[in-house]
Amino acid sequence: MILPKIRDKRFILIRRGGMMSDDTHRLLALWAAECAEHVLPIFEAIRPTDNRPRLAIETIRAWANGEIKVTQSKEVAGASQNAARELTGVSEAARMAALSAGQAAVVAHVAAHELGASAYAIRARMESVPKPDREAARAAECEWQRGRLPDDIRELVLGDQRLRDNICWYVFDGRRSL
Numbered sequence: 284m285i286l287p288k289i290r291d292k293r294f295i296l297i298r299r300g301g302m303m304s305d306d307t308h309r310l311l312a313l314w315a316a317e318c319a320e321h322v323l324p325i326f327e328a329i330r331p332t333d334n335r336p337r338l339a340i341e342t343i344r345a346w347a348n349g350e351i352k353v354t355q356s357k358e359v360a361g362a363s364q365n366a367a368r369e370l371t372g373v374s375e376a377a378r379m380a381a382l383s384a385g386q387a388a389v390v391a392h393v394a395a396h397e398l399g400a401s402a403y404a405i406r407a408r409m410e411s412v413p414k415p416d417r418e419a420a421r422a423a424e425c426e427w428q429r430g431r432l433p434d435d436i437r438e439l440v441l442g443d444q445r446l447r448d449n450i451c452w453y454v455f456d457g458r459r460s461l
Contacts, residue, residue: 285386285399285451293439294395308394309347310436315387315400316343318428319380322407326380329370336384339363346391353391360388379407398443401428402451409454421457 295301296308320340327337342359345351363385370378386399408424409417432440444455 285402285447286393286395287447287450291395291443291446294393294397294443296394303394307436307439308390310433311394311397311440312343312347312387312390314428314432314436314440315390315397316340316347317431318401318404319383319387321424321427322380322383322404322411325407325411326366326377326384329374329377330366333366335359335362335366336381339384339388343388343390356388356391360385360392363388376407376410379403379410383407395443397440398447398451401440401444402454404428405454406452418457421454425455425457 292301294303294311296303296305319336323336323340326333339356339359339362342351342356346353346356363381367378367381367385370381380403383400383403386396386403389396390400405421405424405428408420412420429441444451448455448458
């Protein structure tokens, strides 16, 4: 579970009683897509003909550009989650990469899934290396993601990471290794 029990109003659209603008929502979606795409080769190395996670990333970008509706993005998110389920016991790294893509796609529905895309991408990178190298992989992926944060959402995302690190396997500050 990567979502808090009580929703953060900063991640709820203004028209729904929250504090988030449509522009911020789109930026979160695009950043989540970038996080997921960064680890997509891990998935594609195991399942080169399975395009469900790639489609999830392409779809959330299409949503952010106003080309499709939220329901379409939710549908492909589910397909990416199914791709992840099929990898249980096969490749944890590839499974995490597919979950990252699925989380990115549902940012259209719930903006707070942006952190799920990020956390699963970090986990994918960690699982792709031997155990002694996982902390370095975690730190490098986290730094890479933070380097891609647009200024307009930087503090929002970094604050969200601090608040939800404990329910995201401590991947953002590394207090606990997996």
